Amino acid sequence: MNMKRVQQGFTLIELMIVVAIIGILAAVALPAYQDYTKKAKFANVVSVSNAYKMGVAECLNNGTAKADCDIATNGVPSAPATMPTNVQSIGVVDGVVTVTGTSAAGGYTSVLEPTVDNGVMRWAQSGTCKNAGFCKD
Numbered sequence: 001m002n003m004k005r006v007q008q009g010f011t012l013i014e015l016m017i018v019v020a021i022i023g024i025l026a027a028v029a030l031p032a033y034q035d036y037t038k039k040a041k042f043a044n045v046v047s048v049s050n051a052y053k054m055g056v057a058e059c060l061n062n063g064t065a066k067a068d069c070d071i072a073t074n075g076v077p078s079a080p081a082t083m084p085t086n087v088q089s090i091g092v093v094d095g096v097v098t099v100t101g102t103s104a105a106g107g108y109t110s111v112l113e114p115t116v117d118n119g120v121m122r123w124a125q126s127g128t129c130k131n132a133g134f135c136k137d
Helices: 012-061 128-132
Strands: 087-093 096-101 109-117 120-126
Touching (some): 012 096
Antiparallel strands (some): 087 096, 096 109, 109 120
16 A cells, blocks of 8 residues: 655754754854944944044145144034943044044044145045944045
């Protein structure tokens, strides 16, 4: 007598292989996602520095010496009473804009230094964010 075999589902080894593949994918994806979220939060830090870049540019365009382009002077905005989201500190000394992110944003520092060459202003990016790949020139 021939009886038809009823489908029994997945074997234990097949299920274990699927669980192993999901584990490997999660191990790779989770650190990448955490890095992505820190970069997104640090983007806010970089955007905050733009207001201070504009202030320093205005200060220099008005003929003020770079040494006199400090925070809250000669058109450079003052630091806010409460720091923006993901920003730990803001500073401008001698035209150099330094903004540090909170630990949620990686804790990196962005340093922007202006140079004026034949009437053209350029900003040199440095700081810990550059080596970490969180900011670029």
